[in-house]
Amino acid sequence: MDKQIHTKYAILGLLTIGCQTGYSMKKMMDGSLNHFWKISYGQIYPTLKSLVEEELITVQEESESGKPDKKKYELTSLGWQALYNWMETPIEELGVEKNELLLKLFFSHHQSNETTFKQLDHYKLKLLERLNTYQAIDEMIRGTYGDQEDAKFWLLTLDYGIRTTQAASEWADEAKKKLTSRR
Known part of the structure; x- marks a missing residue:
């Protein structure tokens, strides 16, 4: 399974712990996941768009006075199922560390x-x-x-x-x- 597919599941997982915006996901990655799983800021939004298209998540725009609209994402039942299925699947290979x-x-x-x-x-x-x-x-x-x-x-x-x-x-x-x- 390639890294891009794992990124999809990392983002689904982030939604389960309250990271509902691209910005909050990036903050969580920088402070936590980055120590073992790197996702660039440039990967987040295309992956979110793809997850919406796959109907694994929904997006809702919220208006904030004086600020740009904020997109909030939420897992669908299909998204929860995809995450559960991925988590239950054994790993395919050990990652190779670049050192x-x-x-x-x-x-x-x-x-x-x-x-x-x-x-x-x-x-x-x-x-x-x-x-x-x-x-x-x-x-x-x-x-x-x-x-x-x-x-x-x-x-x-x-x-x-x-x-x-x-x-x-x-x-x-x-x-x-x-x-x-x-x-």
Whole structure:
């Protein structure tokens, strides 16, 4: 299943958690989903238009004084069914992570170990920044949404991010040890 089809379901899912406008969807993606699923702003509105055409969602324009009309979207029963069917279908393949450090590391025989060590150190700093972000998100979810049913699932996806970030940091340490022992 291609990424475009998954984007369709990401947007259907966003509608279930109260994101009813393209703007609110983008805000939720930037603050949450972007850590594991990237959707550009330019994908949102064409996908919403397509979902309306497929009768999976409806759109209603609301007027606001002094502002442009706002389009609010809502799932139809057909949309709910499509989302449920997609969620019940097992994943087809594991996603492939694009990782610039790994790409550079793959070709690192063309540079000094010192440069490679600097790359690994910089990578670890970026991982620490990500881990700090994840911990702040964890606190926000627990403090703001802790008693809501959705929160436990949001925390599960966040836990995946925390664990993979910690594992990547450990890997970077191990990579440096292996490079040092081969000198």
